[in-house]
Amino acid sequence: MIPVEFDYVKVTSIEQALAALKSGGEDSKIISGGQSLLPVLRLRMAEPSVLVDCGGIDEMLGVRDDGDSITIGAATTHHGVMSNPLVQKHALLLAQATATVADPAIRHRGTTGGALAHADPAGDIPAAALALDTSFVIAGPGGRRTVAAKDFFLDYFTTAVGPDEILVSFSIPKCDWGSNYSKFNRTAQAWAIVGVAAVVNVQGGVIKEARIGLTNMAPTAVRASTVEAALVGAASPADITAAAMHAADGTRATSDLHAKADYREHLARVITARAVRAASGI
Amino acid sequence: MTAALETDTALGKPIRRKEDAHLLHGQTNWTDNIQLPGTVHMAILRSPMAHAKITKLDVSGALKQPGVVAAYGAKELGDLNGGVPCVWPVTDDIKMPAFPALAIDKVRQVGDCVAVVLATSVAAAVDALDSIVVSYDQLPAVTDMEAALESGSALVHDEIETNACYVYKMPCGDYEASRAKADVVVARRFINQRLIPTFMEPRSVVAAPMGMSDEITIWSSTQIPHVLRVLLALVTGIPENNLRVVAPDVGGGFGGKLQCYREEILVTNLAKKLGRPVKWTETRSENMVATHHGRDQIQDIEIAATKDGKILGLKVTLLANMGAYLQIITPGVPLLGMFMYPAIYKMDSYDFTCTGVFTNKTPTDAYRGAGRPESTYAIERIVDELAAEIGMEPMELRKKNWIKHEEFPFTTVAGLTYDTGNYEAATEKALAMFDYDGLRAEQAQRRAAGDPVQLGIGISTFTEMCGLAPSRTLGALKYVAGGWEHCTVRALPTGKIEVVTGTSPHGQGHETAWSQIASSILGVPVEDIEVIHSDTGRAPYGMDTYGSRSLAVGGQAIKAASERLVEKARVIAAHQLECSASDLEFVNGSFQVKGDPSKSQALGAVAFEAFTAHNLPPGVEPTLQAEATIDPEDFSYPHGTHLAALEVDTETGQVKLRKYVCVDDVGMQVNPMIVEGQVHGGVAQGIAQALFEGAEYDDDGNLLTASLADYLIPSAADLPSFETGSTVTPSTTHPLGTKGVGEAGAIASTPAIINGIVDALRHLGVTDVAMPASPQTVWRTIQAAKGGAK
Numbered sequence A: 001m002i003p004v005e006f007d008y009v010k011v012t013s014i015e016q017a018l019a020a021l022k023s024g025g026e027d028s029k030i031i032s033g034g035q036s037l038l039p040v041l042r043l044r045m046a047e048p049s050v051l052v053d054c055g056g057i058d059e060m061l062g063v064r065d066d067g068d069s070i071t072i073g074a075a076t077t078h079h080g081v082m083s084n085p086l087v088q089k090h091a092l093l094l095a096q097a098t099a100t101v102a103d104p105a106i107r108h109r110g111t112t113g114g115a116l117a118h119a120d121p122a123g124d125i126p127a128a129a130l131a132l133d134t135s136f137v138i139a140g141p142g143g144r145r146t147v148a149a150k151d152f153f154l155d156y157f158t159t160a161v162g163p164d165e166i167l168v169s170f171s172i173p174k175c176d177w178g179s180n181y182s183k184f185n186r187t188a189q190a191w192a193i194v195g196v197a198a199v200v201n202v203q204g205g206v207i208k209e210a211r212i213g214l215t216n217m218a219p220t221a222v223r224a225s226t227v228e229a230a231l232v233g234a235a236s237p238a239d240i241t242a243a244a245m246h247a248a249d250g251t252r253a254t255s256d257l258h259a260k261a262d263y264r265e266h267l268a269r270v271i272t273a274r275a276v277r278a279a280s281g282i
Numbered sequence B: 001m002t003a004a005l006e007t008d009t010a011l012g013k014p015i016r017r018k019e020d021a022h023l024l025h026g027q028t029n030w031t032d033n034i035q036l037p038g039t040v041h042m043a044i045l046r047s048p049m050a051h052a053k054i055t056k057l058d059v060s061g062a063l064k065q066p067g068v069v070a071a072y073g074a075k076e077l078g079d080l081n082g083g084v085p086c087v088w089p090v091t092d093d094i095k096m097p098a099f100p101a102l103a104i105d106k107v108r109q110v111g112d113c114v115a116v117v118l119a120t121s122v123a124a125a126v127d128a129l130d131s132i133v134v135s136y137d138q139l140p141a142v143t144d145m146e147a148a149l150e151s152g153s154a155l156v157h158d159e160i161e162t163n164a165c166y167v168y169k170m171p172c173g174d175y176e177a178s179r180a181k182a183d184v185v186v187a188r189r190f191i192n193q194r195l196i197p198t199f200m201e202p203r204s205v206v207a208a209p210m211g212m213s214d215e216i217t218i219w220s221s222t223q224i225p226h227v228l229r230v231l232l233a234l235v236t237g238i239p240e241n242n243l244r245v246v247a248p249d250v251g252g253g254f255g256g257k258l259q260c261y262r263e264e265i266l267v268t269n270l271a272k273k274l275g276r277p278v279k280w281t282e283t284r285s286e287n288m289v290a291t292h293h294g295r296d297q298i299q300d301i302e303i304a305a306t307k308d309g310k311i312l313g314l315k316v317t318l319l320a321n322m323g324a325y326l327q328i329i330t331p332g333v334p335l336l337g338m339f340m341y342p343a344i345y346k347m348d349s350y351d352f353t354c355t356g357v358f359t360n361k362t363p364t365d366a367y368r369g370a371g372r373p374e375s376t377y378a379i380e381r382i383v384d385e386l387a388a389e390i391g392m393e394p395m396e397l398r399k400k401n402w403i404k405h406e407e408f409p410f411t412t413v414a415g416l417t418y419d420t421g422n423y424e425a426a427t428e429k430a431l432a433m434f435d436y437d438g439l440r441a442e443q444a445q446r447r448a449a450g451d452p453v454q455l456g457i458g459i460s461t462f463t464e465m466c467g468l469a470p471s472r473t474l475g476a477l478k479y480v481a482g483g484w485e486h487c488t489v490r491a492l493p494t495g496k497i498e499v500v501t502g503t504s505p506h507g508q509g510h511e512t513a514w515s516q517i518a519s520s521i522l523g524v525p526v527e528d529i530e531v532i533h534s535d536t537g538r539a540p541y542g543m544d545t546y547g548s549r550s551l552a553v554g555g556q557a558i559k560a561a562s563e564r565l566v567e568k569a570r571v572i573a574a575h576q577l578e579c580s581a582s583d584l585e586f587v588n589g590s591f592q593v594k595g596d597p598s599k600s601q602a603l604g605a606v607a608f609e610a611f612t613a614h615n616l617p618p619g620v621e622p623t624l625q626a627e628a629t630i631d632p633e634d635f636s637y638p639h640g641t642h643l644a645a646l647e648v649d650t651e652t653g654q655v656k657l658r659k660y661v662c663v664d665d666v667g668m669q670v671n672p673m674i675v676e677g678q679v680h681g682g683v684a685q686g687i688a689q690a691l692f693e694g695a696e697y698d699d700d701g702n703l704l705t706a707s708l709a710d711y712l713i714p715s716a717a718d719l720p721s722f723e724t725g726s727t728v729t730p731s732t733t734h735p736l737g738t739k740g741v742g743e744a745g746a747i748a749s750t751p752a753i754i755n756g757i758v759d760a761l762r763h764l765g766v767t768d769v770a771m772p773a774s775p776q777t778v779w780r781t782i783q784a785a786k787g788g789a790k
């Protein structure tokens, strides 16, 4: 299909971007890689009057080392993120999750920040961002604010980023724990039926701490907190399997063509055990 | 260039495809690339409902939009509203409801065309659709075939008072007697799910009045330019001699472009009415609902046998989903399968009944294999179930019942005579490539260990009927066209050769293979041969490409025309060399006097003599060309043995294909590399039916799998490397010894996969798994078996 007519503005600073968003009124939208937005426009499910392209804002591009954390510009492509040495060293889980997104062509266009702002419950990035305790820098008419991961994802396709705001960057505390992103899908390029993002701190063969994010088990990515608690002290595959039995606790799995809710819950348990075992080496 | 002659032109060489360079370098000319001055673009308002009365339709608002040239509903279109043709009325009392291009008063499928807008840009046309006022009064949708046949069901077509399109019966022998004699009767219901052809290039059509004459040229992304020309002439009333149909580069078809679509009719009629070029290209969203679908049969199959595994008889009762309307061969597709349920097996009786059923879904029609994948699936599945029932190794059961190589030609219970085949040889070779015994040992080990990942081995020993088709046979089946093919071969004055074929390639590699055939007869290098096709102006005669017919039938015509050309050239050469024609031998493209090789004349030189005509023998006409139109003696019956090893994760239901071995016997191979490519693509498509693809509807008749995010097409990343091999048992009914290969892989592979999954899980009590065998389906099947449920 063909989108309705819209204006396109490419900006080079956050200030310009905010001004462009404001002048376009309610109908204006940021376009980043366009990999989620353009399909929506082509199906005429959204009819924005102005698209503001932030791909030319230096601050929103690339990855920098901030000491205890790394900061990733929201307009950095999936490919740029997953192949970045800082990400691979300090936030391997993000690279692992990103590598499962779609295919190389899409990963060279689509951006990690776009994926986070889009907040598709089946998207792979939000669960990893949750497990990595990411914090988000949002710029708006009233200045900048920082939002913690737990407060960022609000509902289906809804985040703390307001319609007149921009996600500038996100920061991840450096994490050298074992990590794994296990995506369960039907074909190599398909969306996740369920995805599990796990980082696990193992000492002397015993799990000290684990953080687990789940993809597509609720209207937003969620933490599997009951599993996380049950994993403390786990030292065997049986311990991990037992803890993972709680993976669907508190989730709100939905039914679709590929999975009814009960099957999705079952998968969450199986895949969580597998992801934690792979991350922990136990 | 010419140095390549000796090695490269012989038949049977895996030479690289001539057509690939332009495909790979972006030099293709797709229909949508055609931009003619003054073009108007058509956009279509489609029904969002499966079944509804149109209570109001007003297109006048669209006319006021910028760039809009015209807008039509059925009323405004009047006489130009088509009548989409069906050319296969399979029974005398078949119900054939009208199929107008734009729906009149009622819509019967999501995607039905309701109105069209024509504008100076695609965007303007699409935007203006919003200004059309339409209201619907929703009616209950007919979506379930069995419910559709119950009295009191809503009717897809009120005027025919039933949803049954036809009932076709073919009793062969006395099945009841076989059943009475049998120790074992195994019955199953298989659902051969609906598939969407999903070729890469969406449909596109441009029609343009050519100005200087009354000719209208139609460029369409079609498999059948020749058949389309005839049908468009009949439907539109435009004289056939004023229509030229061209299929430019066509990006796949798989049967989905074997059609005379409503959009092709609309574009042609509107180009004539408006007097300017009209263009329409479908979006992928339109493609999913408006391009015909394939398969969609409920198959009740029953096999009767002795307890030591001798098959006695087979009974097949089908419900075949026609969808909302009959398209070009919608009713006939199940009949192409009808002959093939007995497959490679000997038996005394076979009873076939098929009921065609109308529903409020997209019409079905040919899709790679058309009827034969369905029959092969059912017979190869039930043979495995019979083997399990009597406790026999499934390959042993097959061996016990198949036609032995020394028994060919063999007339089957369904009345076909298979010319040649060697199931033993293909099977032996496949088993050796597969490591059958090693895999069976691993399977036993995993079972004993209770491994969460179980191993399954799936077998499919298929044959199929292709190379459509002897015209007399088609006539007897009430198909209203023939199955011949035409070729003209021309030797041009400069020595170049034109092979004019009536086949219409859309990915198959005809330009290369046809050149190889002509080259081998004419002794001219492949590079000097140009294959002209897919344009009724340049290649006027032909029956196009489908049903694995192009080589099997068209290849014969190339051979015959090339040989006739050599015979004409021989007479001219003899005159020039002052000897008698019988004193000449034709070697490497040159006529030589026997015993005196110094006296010779090359074919190119003969062509020049034929052009100047200064010194031709008496009675011989100038120019060097010959033609042949060949009606095949019989169908072609390729066969093969396909073996799959797959791992089933019993915790998630995920199936992972580990190894796929196939040995196909497609007779003589003109180009083994092209054969391998056809097998690969076909196998992948058949695996896709088994594991990934399935068109799903809700109860209101909405297509749920309406995008490629939901309708899953596997890519190379989802499939293992196929290990292909072949045996060569030449056909005796086809002069080149060739058989068809275009559909073989897609016909063979589906049951191999499902047999493999059931084989992996049979010890858990699983006796069947529905297609596509998605992880959820497999997991639920295991759960049901565990719970003791069937």
Ligand SMILES: Cc1cc2nc3c(=O)[nH]c(=O)nc-3n(C[C@H](O)[C@H](O)[C@H](O)COP(=O)(O)OP(=O)(O)OC[C@H]3O[C@@H](n4cnc5c(N)ncnc54)[C@H](O)[C@@H]3O)c2cc1C
Binding pocket: A029, A030, A031, A032, A033, A034, A035, A036, A037, A038, A054, A074, A075, A100, A101, A102, A103, A106, A109, A110, A111, A112, A113, A114, A115, A116, A117, A118, A120, A122, A123, A124, A125, A161, A165, A166, A167, A168, A189, A190, A191, A192
């Ligand atoms: C075929 C296909 C398959 C895919 N498969 C997967 C998959 O398996 N897993 C997966 O996770 N994703 C998948 N994706 C989505 C992909 O990850 C997208 O790249 C991503 O969701 C969006 O990033 P983008 O840069 O393209 O954003 P856009 O499409 O440009 O924008 C998406 C939304 O976010 C908003 N937005 C973007 N940037 C900002 C910003 N800086 N501030 C505020 N709002 C912003 C936009 O306004 C828009 O609403 C797939 C996409 C396609 C086309």
